[in-house]
Amino acid sequence: MSGDPFDRKQFLHLLSALMDGGQLGEADRELLNGAVRDFPEARDLYRRHMDLHARLHLDYSGGLAPEGMPGEAPKQDKPGSTSRLSPPVLAIAAALVATLFTTSIFLLNQSDSGTVPDTTNGIAVLSESVGLEWPESAPKWQRGDAIAPGLFEIESGFAQIEFFCGATVVVEGPAKLEMVSVSKAVLHKGRLSAFVPEPAKGFVIAGPEFDTVDLGTEFAMSINDDGKSEVHVLDGEVELRDKQGSLLRQLTAGKSVKHDGPGLNLLEIEGQGQTFAGREQVVRMSGQRGESRLSEWRRYRHKFADDADTIVYFDFEDHAMWDRQLHNARPDGPDGAIVGARWVTGRWPGKGAIEFKRVSDRVRLDIPGEYRSLTLAAWIRIEGLDRRYNALFLTDGWHKGEPHWHIGNNGQLSFGISRVGTLHTEPLLDSGDLGRWLHLAVTFDDITREIRHYRDGKLMSKAAVSGEAPITIGASEIGNWQPGEAAARVRSFNGRLDEFLLSKRAFTSDEIYDHYINGDPYR
Amino acid sequence: MKTEDMNPPDEAFIRQLTDWQNRLFGYLVTILGNVHDAHDVLQETNVVMWRKMDEFEPGSNFGAWAKRCAQFQALAFLRDKKRDRHVFDEETLARLIEEDAQLVDSASGDEEQEIALRECLASLPDEQRRLIRDRYRDQLSVRELAGRIGKKESATKMALMRIRESLLVCIEGKLKEVNP
Numbered sequence: 001m002s003g004d005p006f007d008r009k010q011f012l013h014l015l016s017a018l019m020d021g022g023q024l025g026e027a028d029r030e031l032l033n034g035a036v037r038d039f040p041e042a043r044d045l046y047r048r049h050m051d052l053h054a055r056l057h058l059d060y061s062g063g064l065a066p067e068g069m070p071g072e073a074p075k076q077d078k079p080g081s082t083s084r085l086s087p088p089v090l091a092i093a094a095a096l097v098a099t100l101f102t103t104s105i106f107l108l109n110q111s112d113s114g115t116v117p118d119t120t121n122g123i124a125v126l127s128e129s130v131g132l133e134w135p136e137s138a139p140k141w142q143r144g145d146a147i148a149p150g151l152f153e154i155e156s157g158f159a160q161i162e163f164f165c166g167a168t169v170v171v172e173g174p175a176k177l178e179m180v181s182v183s184k185a186v187l188h189k190g191r192l193s194a195f196v197p198e199p200a201k202g203f204v205i206a207g208p209e210f211d212t213v214d215l216g217t218e219f220a221m222s223i224n225d226d227g228k229s230e231v232h233v234l235d236g237e238v239e240l241r242d243k244q245g246s247l248l249r250q251l252t253a254g255k256s257v258k259h260d261g262p263g264l265n266l267l268e269i270e271g272q273g274q275t276f277a278g279r280e281q282v283v284r285m286s287g288q289r290g291e292s293r294l295s296e297w298r299r300y301r302h303k304f305a306d307d308a309d310t311i312v313y314f315d316f317e318d319h320a321m322w323d324r325q326l327h328n329a330r331p332d333g334p335d336g337a338i339v340g341a342r343w344v345t346g347r348w349p350g351k352g353a354i355e356f357k358r359v360s361d362r363v364r365l366d367i368p369g370e371y372r373s374l375t376l377a378a379w380i381r382i383e384g385l386d387r388r389y390n391a392l393f394l395t396d397g398w399h400k401g402e403p404h405w406h407i408g409n410n411g412q413l414s415f416g417i418s419r420v421g422t423l424h425t426e427p428l429l430d431s432g433d434l435g436r437w438l439h440l441a442v443t444f445d446d447i448t449r450e451i452r453h454y455r456d457g458k459l460m461s462k463a464a465v466s467g468e469a470p471i472t473i474g475a476s477e478i479g480n481w482q483p484g485e486a487a488a489r490v491r492s493f494n495g496r497l498d499e500f501l502l503s504k505r506a507f508t509s510d511e512i513y514d515h516y517i518n519g520d521p522y523r
Numbered sequence: 524m525k526t527e528d529m530n531p532p533d534e535a536f537i538r539q540l541t542d543w544q545n546r547l548f549g550y551l552v553t554i555l556g557n558v559h560d561a562h563d564v565l566q567e568t569n570v571v572m573w574r575k576m577d578e579f580e581p582g583s584n585f586g587a588w589a590k591r592c593a594q595f596q597a598l599a600f601l602r603d604k605k606r607d608r609h610v611f612d613e614e615t616l617a618r619l620i621e622e623d624a625q626l627v628d629s630a631s632g633d634e635e636q637e638i639a640l641r642e643c644l645a646s647l648p649d650e651q652r653r654l655i656r657d658r659y660r661d662q663l664s665v666r667e668l669a670g671r672i673g674k675k676e677s678a679t680k681m682a683l684m685r686i687r688e689s690l691l692v693c694i695e696g697k698l699k700e701v702n703p
Contacts, residue, residue: 012684012688015684016680016681016683019683020658020684021680029609029610032610032611033615036615036618036619037611037614037618043619046553047619048695049691050552050553050556051552052640052687052690052694053552053558054545054548054553054558054561055549055636055640056640056655056659057552059637059640059641060656388634419699467699
């Protein structure tokens with residue numbers, strides 16, 4: 001039939017016979033085969049119809065829709081429910097298990113755990129940091145990170161590292177520390193002080209010539225430029241042992257020794273333990289740095305309030321704990337209404353933020369007007385990706401021209417404008433990103449028609465979209481979603497928000513980076 | 524600092540596997556031309572994918588890999604079946620498969636499709652929705668359906684086709700809005 005034009009009506013008849021008629025006769029089969037082979041529009045029609053046929057089949061046969069009738073609201077995820085798997089999926093898993101394994105525990109456990117993987121191979125936590133600079137090639141860590149075994153190298157600044165055994169070490173850059181285990185590190189270069197409480201007794205800092213074993217409380221150690229080690233006992237008692245583990249010297253509070261080669265000759269020297277930075281000092285410096293960073297950011301933020309393109313700028317400053325009205329720092333811009341969410345601490349002590357926890361928590365907005373381009377940027381701290389979609393900013397429902405911005409439970413960022421287009425990124429977030437402040441931004445540019453996703457000031461994904469519609473926002477929410485007449489799952493956000501910007505201009509990559517770097521709490 | 528690949532491979536794998544079930548099913552229905560064979564082949568495909576989990580490179584395109592597995596199983600299935608079970612010959616199948624590979628699967632489009640389908644079903648007149656329900660939920664044949672609504676079989680078939688056509692228009696309209 002390749003010479004004839006495509007006969008849509010006849011083709012639909014054939015499809016009908018295939019889908020509803022049971023067995024297809026040989027003549028019909030030949031016709032269907034020929035049409036699908038020869039006509040792209042036949043393949044398109046066939047594919048769309050078969051896909052719908054499959055979906056209807058699944059939806060009604062208990063495949064997709066354990067909830068029951070179409071048109072009824074799908075059940076919402078139960079709050080606190082961890083399993084995302086629907087019964088048919090579990091059935092598939094169970095079938096697999098039955099086929100392949102004698103025990104099903106393994107697989108079901110796997111499917112039961114959360115959607116973002118649990119951590120990690122860490123042996124310690126970077127609990128405080130002040131002005132850390134890293135060598136080019138070295139791994140870089142942020143405050144709150146779990147540190148994995150391997151080299152920990154800094155060029156300058158102070159790092160306070162809490163080992164999982166309970167010992168705390170303050171390292172002063174430049175320094176090179178090799179993280180070995182939860183109770184051992186090797187100092188290759190630089191200065192450190194160690195605080196070892198009772199439960200962490202036996203904590204070891206190894207040097208080039210000997211190991212320092214702490215029997216409780218506090219010591220300091222350095223490797224000088226000439227490669228010689230010094231140990232100062234500030235409090236309690238330490239043992240110096242050679243590499244075979246034999247005791248060389250026992251040192252008590254106030255005593256200091258210096259290695260004076262060759263061999264293992266140890267020279268008693270004047271105690272200088274006080275010159276090492278300790279925990280208190282680091283915390284104080286860190287606090288001061290936080291204060292100065294906060295005041296820097298406070299000076300910086302005005303540019304968004306002053307920018308005529310700004311539609312909404314929530315800086316979460318100058319609010320009382322009982323405020324339910326969220327002030328828009330852009331004069332004459334629409335304010336928000338806080339529903340449920342409570343006031344908490346933001347990126348720095350003294351900085352306000354709100355926390356979304358419960359399914360009903362949200363910030364309501366009503367934003368008039370039509371726009372061509374858009375920028376959305378936010379500083380957030382995600383506590384969990386509990387929902388299939390976790391709302392950042394969504395309009396009620398999903399009408400033509402309305403933007404939706406959210407995070408998938410697999411860590412993927414999504415932004416779309418109804419009837420214009422949507423861009424989903426690859427999964428960009430994982431469990432290491434929970435509980436830390438993140439800068440997320442997205443732009444839509446009217447001229448290039450591009451959606452661009454940013455994470456911590458870096459462009460992660462971009463694509464042009466084909467639809468045309470002016471952007472309208474109207475009734476909308478931060479941190480939650482009102483689906484309108486459509487039945488849909490809960491999309492509540494779990495975490496904190498301490499800065500939110502909505503602009504009617506598409507920011508450049510440089511502007512996004514600028515917004516990020518000036519608000520980065522880990523700098 | 525993130526540690527590379529904290530994902531235990533099997534957990535991520537299972538999630539992808541489950542995420543892709545519906546789309547694999549749809550794909551198999553397209554290749555095989557009927558839902559019953561598609562069901563069987565999907566089960567076989569799942570087993571194969573599970574066995575070959577190690578061959579899947581984390582981070583690469585799961586959908587493409589899964590479809591290749593499904594396609595392989597489907598072709599093996601067709602080889603084993605009698606000729607009268609085939610809807611398409613090899614040339615047509617090759618064209619369908621090749622063309623499908625060019626289509627972009629959005630990683631999270633599945634739930635949107637599901638929602639769109641439900642909204643569209645909900646907007647159908649009661650009578651049409653009932654017909655679809657009886658056909659798909661209760662798996663009634665066209666003859667039984669025709670008897671139930673007091674129409675001829677040919678008219679019933681046509682009615683089903685018309686409903687599906689309008690569902691497609693409705694769904695595709697909603698998906699253009701693609702709710703992210």
